[in-house]
Amino acid sequence: MVFSSLTFLYLFLPAVMLVYCIIPAKARNAVLLLASMTFYFCGEQLYLLLMLGEIVLAYAAGRLAEPRSGEKSGRGRKAVLVIFLVLSFGLLTLFKYADLLPETVNAIAGREVLGLLRLPLPIGISFYIFQGVSYGIDVYRGRYPAEKNPVRLALYISFFPQLIAGPIVRYDAIRESLAAERRISVERLERGIVRFCTGLGKKLLIADRLFAMCEAAAASTAPSAVLAWTEGLAFLLYVYYDFSGYSDMAIGLAGCFGFDIPENFRYPLISDSFREFWRRWHISLGTWFRDYLYIPLGGNRKGRAQHLRNLLIVWGLTGLWHGASWNFVIWGACFGVLLILEVLLSRNAAASGKASASVGKSASGNAAASGDASVSAGAEARAVTRRRAALRVVRTAAVLAVTVTVFVWFRFTEFHGAVTQLGRMFGTVSLWSRDTAYLLSGSAVLLAAALLGATPLPKRAMTALMKKRGADVWLPILETLWILGILLLATAYLVDGSFSPFLYFRF
């Protein structure tokens, strides 16, 4: 089941909310757990057992790997953790990556040398395994005590708002909420519903249309470089709206149930560096790899060579996490290389920056000496601000353009497809074609709205409005209109739409 389905919106969600509101606060975890299991069962019947297995493993690992006072050696605990990690990643490898090697060998050989298992990928396996693993490691490290209540731990791993497409939540983020008797709050409901509807709109009204646009561009019999770039931009925006839309829905729903799930996206497309991009894009995955792989590998503390190696390992695996295809590895590795280049360039820039700063100081010293110090310093400061703003715009555009090209590897699961598309972007076809004008004119409003919505401007405008007088009266009315509009339009799209799965549904 996905959020953007009529079954979820009009059958599952009202039923769950109704029961959740009328039962005593003490029983709410049990109700949510039951709802989560039902939610998962609707999409995966047999694989529900797999998720239950991961829950049992995590529970047992937590209890056994937890530090105990007076313990002399941590070997036993470490062994438990290692077994837990091997089993958890073993499941992930078996169900997600088992065919990658044979497929690669067969592709190189040009015939079927190795047989394929062809196991269907369980929905959300990458998310719930990563949550379980983070819990096991954190308990082993003593960051928090092991959870003794199995319902709470099971709910943490299977919580339906973020079960199938994240964000990847750490246990300590919702531990207190799980233990507390959560009350229904009007404020939380209001915030949660607005957030949920915003996500629903992002997914159905923007992401799905962007994807349709990408498909139309891909199906064109008159490709052009401009069309390929437009398709690339539309695809990047599609991934952003699809995934951040899902995250919004997850955060909104969780909020309605009394949980605060951390943000997963913070306007990544306005980043002026790749480092910043990954601090804003899929934050929960980035921080997971940082805390459980990059830092244990040594991070940037063990010399430059090892730092660069660590970056490549982390980004190669980040790519692989997204799917059993070498294109995903290339996608991750591209970001790894870009981040390495940024690290190297920023060191050079820091060195030259020190030199220019000293020149600047002497110049302002001369100005002060001439008696026009304050006027000149003010003008200079404004000029510097303008220059910086212009530079940031240029850098942001450059980062966006490069990101569009890197995401070509994400779009195509086959090597050949990605190379062909990159070729189109860089001149193997004409610059313009008949279909280009048609597609651009038919998607200009959508692209403009998508680009604007990917910046903080709408939120800033909303914040400014909220400060105006009378906001406590008209804000709920505005929110209601927003909710109503999106809900009705989303319904319109769903009654006349084909199945609308989320891109990250099967990661």
Added chain:
Amino acid sequence: MKKLRLLPAVTFFGVLLAGSITLFASPKETRSETERRLLAETPELTSENVLSGRYFERLDLWTADHFPKRELFRQARAAFQIDILREHEYNGFVRHEGSIIRLQKQANEASFAYAGERFERVRKKYLERSKCSVYRALVPDKSSFLRDAGYPVADGARMEELYGGILPFATAVPIRESLELTDYYRTDSHWRQERLINTAEILLQTMGRDTSVLRATEFDKVPVEHFFGVYAGQSAMNPEPETLYYLTGGYLDDCRLFDYETMSVIPMYDPEGCDARDLYTLFVGGSKSLLRIDNPNAPEGELIIFRDSFGAAIAPLLASAYRSVYLADIRYIHPDALGRFLKFADRDVLFLYSETLMNNSQGLR
């Protein structure tokens, strides 16, 4: 103020609850008349269906198909997409100069090839050793008139080339130039009979027949109001209804239409008896496998038309120059069976098909 803060939540859950209650409480249709398709059936709640996941998949389809005010929602979606997002297409349809058009973006060469196999079978069985004069004409799809307006549609010249390739033994009749977008219904894929006089004349001239009767006849245009074509519902663009006309008068009043399925004479036009959901079927019996139009006033000569639904509107006009016009639709009758009813000796044979059918020819037998 506190009560006002409840408004978003109350609205949200109110809409969801109202939707779910009406979904179950409202009467269920089995067919969507606007989309001309069967709606999903209620999924069976069996352990096998549940454990295999089929129940949930079907429940999704059922919910979408039976959602209350579904048609209104479809229209709202189309309006949002076309009027707000300013997209050109909705479900593959565009609105151009008031007409609703399904874009045919590419020529389906495999489909043409399949049709070619079926035609070759006809040629070998009936035409190879006959003295028949064989002709071909391809009816342009509505969307082919949009190419000059910048729409990404299949090239008509390429379609003609493919059609010629599968009917190399037939003489081409260039009817494309005689047609324009306004010769088709606004809400339907078909052409309008009252606008086909020129096209019929070109066909008759190429086949060496006398066109004087056709030119001289003053037809009566009989209107059938409130016509919604097949595209009206499928596109969800909520168009105004239009008027369908059929031609009577002159030689047509003496023509008789014989239906080989019922072995009886049936009305040339049957606005009362035709499928009310598809008024275009009022022309010459609608979807029939084999028909014959007899014109007792016409000179000697017979024409056999291998045709799709487009043939229905133009056949009465072609009957002006033939004593008998046979209409064979090999979607509904196997070509091998035609020999029982037709003699292929010294006759004119016309393969008259639309681009739409040639691009989707799987139904040909």
